Amino acid sequence: MGIEEVNLDFAIKSYKRFLANKIIDSTGCFIPNKKPRDDGYVRFSVTRGSTKAAFGETCGERTFYLHHLTWYAEGNRVPESSTTMHVSHLCSNSRCFNIQHLVLEDPRANNSRKNCLVSVACPCGCKHVFWTCKHTPRCIPHASLIPLE
Ligand SMILES: [Zn+2]
Ligand SMILES: [Zn+2]
Ligand SMILES: [Zn+2]
Numbered sequence: 001m002g003i004e005e006v007n008l009d010f011a012i013k014s015y016k017r018f019l020a021n022k023i024i025d026s027t028g029c030f031i032p033n034k035k036p037r038d039d040g041y042v043r044f045s046v047t048r049g050s051t052k053a054a055f056g057e058t059c060g061e062r063t064f065y066l067h068h069l070t071w072y073a074e075g076n077r078v079p080e081s082s083t084t085m086h087v088s089h090l091c092s093n094s095r096c097f098n099i100q101h102l103v104l105e106d107p108r109a110n111n112s113r114k115n116c117l118v119s120v121a122c123p124c125g126c127k128h129v130f131w132t133c134k135h136t137p138r139c140i141p142h143a144s145l146i147p148l149e
Helices: 008-020 048-055 066-073 107-113
Strands: 043-046 062-065 086-089 102-105 119-121 129-131
Touching: 008 043, 008 048, 008 066, 043 048, 043 066, 062 066, 066 086, 066 102, 086 107
Parallel strands: none
Antiparallel strands: 043 062, 086 102, 119 129
16 A cells, blocks of 8 residues: 555646755755644645545545655556565655655665764864764765765
């Protein structure tokens, strides 16, 4: 029961609405105009009135992760089971729905990103920044950590 049950045209239209109303932060994250839930993730809702258009039959309201909507509307397969693969954030910003900041990887890799320092500034004050991230592709640093190159 995943987002791939949503009609692709309906998904693309919904995705475009989120894109039109986004804010881009200094890290390049796309921040939607919708509040995240307690787990930090924003949901895309198919309201009851739209279920016929989205699923082909009327049913109760259903919600999906917004970053899964991005992944799907951009033409990618969304993993059916979250135990094998995750659509993971390179930027560690769970609100973000920028396709460039998403990657498909196993849950272990996804979880290890959550504690990644990404980069650290040299303690001597020389402003050199050392990359500590060993992930492929690399994690995207938070605005305060962007290295001065
Ligand atoms: Zn991001
Ligand atoms: Zn130094
Ligand atoms: Zn990393």
